[in-house]
């Protein structure tokens with residue numbers, strides 16, 4: 001809180017993930033066919049793919065030395081220069097290093113900076129992310145990249161960093177093992193944390209236009225025999241229905257969802273985070289019983 005009682009703002013919403021991949025051409029094809037992204041620009045070194053009007057939602061960096069992909073950065077837009085300056089002040093006040101944006105990213109927004117989270121994941125924050133006048137004309141495409149899901153061996157530090165320093169609000173907890181955090185675009189979560197033995201970016205969630213499109217994405221995954229890491233689940237906290245596919249060389253798990261809850265402006269200011277039971281039925285309301293974990 002500031003001295004006048006106003007809430008200090010968090011970032012607006014998730015814009016992109018930056019992923020190092022061993023075979024960029026294959027991953028581009030994967031993201032086009034299975035997620036519905038449109039390739040906009042690429043060289044031998046990098047590629048930008050977009051879902052809607054925003055400049056990109058995935059930046060691929062070619063790294064043939066890798067066996068599997070590695071997600072190295074996540075970008076969030078911020079609504080104004082004032083809110084960005086306030087975020088920068090909070091990062092400095094927390095004793096964290098204010099880093100420059102990646103060089104290419106400097107040319108794709110007005111201003112911004114980066115900071116490492118407790119696990120070293122780069123978080124880029126910026127204003128006025130460049131956009132296209134029109135969305136891609138592809139019918140089967142996501143409308144938005146909604147959130148990363150981070151498994152972390154530094155859960156408590158991450159919770160402190162994302163809420164106290166960056167100003168995310170807690171929407172819900174599952175026990176003391178997961179937290180769903182929302183930003184100013186009011187989606188139930190723009191970032192999720194899970195207590196784990198190690199750090200990894202567990203998944204990236206894309207919001208499709210409809211449940212019909214989620215099912216078409218699932219049909220494509222089945223048709224091409226892409227491993228489905230988790231089949232249809234009905235998430236209790238965010239009310240979304242989703243499935244997850246996973247090929248380690250192409251990125252983290254990709255979640256295609258429909259129906260992710262968006263808070264009203266009033267709920268955004270007044271919502272009390274629920275402390276939900278660590279029970280499979282609380283993650284997927286379609287689970288049959290409290291011992292029904294194994295099918296995840």
Ligand SMILES: [Fe+2]
Pocket residue numbers: 147149203204205255
């Ligand atoms: Fe998710």
